[in-house]
Amino acid sequence: MEKKKSVFVIVGASGSGKSTVLNRLMDIHPSKFGYSISHTTRKPRGEEKDGIHYHFITLEQFEKDEKDGKFLETATVHGNRYGTSFEAINHVISENKICVLDLNIDGALSVKKTDYNSLMILVKPPSFEVLEKRLRDRGTETEDLIQIRLETARKEDGLFQKHKDIFDYTLINDDLDKAVAELEKFVKDFFNF
Ligand SMILES: Nc1ncnc2c1ncn2[C@@H]1O[C@H](COP(=O)(O)OP(=O)(O)OP(=O)(O)O)[C@@H](O)[C@H]1O
Numbered sequence: 220m221e222k223k224k225s226v227f228v229i230v231g232a233s234g235s236g237k238s239t240v241l242n243r244l245m246d247i248h249p250s251k252f253g254y255s256i257s258h259t260t261r262k263p264r265g266e267e268k269d270g271i272h273y274h275f276i277t278l279e280q281f282e283k284d285e286k287d288g289k290f291l292e293t294a295t296v297h298g299n300r301y302g303t304s305f306e307a308i309n310h311v312i313s314e315n316k317i318c319v320l321d322l323n324i325d326g327a328l329s330v331k332k333t334d335y336n337s338l339m340i341l342v343k344p345p346s347f348e349v350l351e352k353r354l355r356d357r358g359t360e361t362e363d364l365i366q367i368r369l370e371t372a373r374k375e376d377g378l379f380q381k382h383k384d385i386f387d388y389t390l391i392n393d394d395l396d397k398a399v400a401e402l403e404k405f406v407k408d409f410f411n412f
Pocket residue numbers: 231232233234235236237238239240353354356357392393394395396398
């Protein structure tokens with residue numbers, strides 16, 4: 220029997236607009252999608268609650284879970300560990316929702332190796348110039364960080380090109396309304412709703 224389609228993977232450079240298009244799509248179809256709750260070794264900030272924003276765990280626990288194969292993918296950001304567990308993904312699926320995963324290329328390749336039946340979308344800005352402008356206008360990063368993100372985006376672009384076969388579709392995020400409409404159509408066709 221064909222495995223149920225249940226995972227929606229979105230990949231793209233920082234600033235390509237992944238969160239923006241996803242949020243729009245989830246606003247249009249609020250009950251269809253769910254984010255898996257990640258595990259992290261970093262400390263909760265402000266109002267963050269364990270089991271809601273993240274599963275906050277110790278480094279020891281993280282390393283044990285990693286060794287036990289509990290994570291689909293892990294990453295280290297600013298010295299903190301982050302991981303997406305199979306359990307967290309399966310929890311979303313058990314609620315009859317499509318599990319949305321915002322991943323880097325390694326994470327996407329990991330999903331490909333599982334037996335999740337997934338839709339893989341690559342989001343691209345229309346050009347590096349536009350990407351630079353959007354990162355700058357977003358106003359969330361210092362100039363140094365913008366330069367680092369742009370350099371990363373150029374490197375990542377090579378990797379996306381190398382692994383282009385894993386993607387079902389490349390969404391060029393130029394005009395936002397058009398990009399969201401295009402994505403919505405593709406997602407509805409794939410997940411059949
Ligand atoms: N089609 C678009 N037209 C104009 N601006 C856009 C468009 N899509 C996204 N943006 C803007 O570009 C900026 C980057 O978008 P967003 O934060 O969604 O990127 P992201 O890929 O999720 O980045 P990160 O990986 O860093 O979280 C935001 O300020 C957003 O409002």
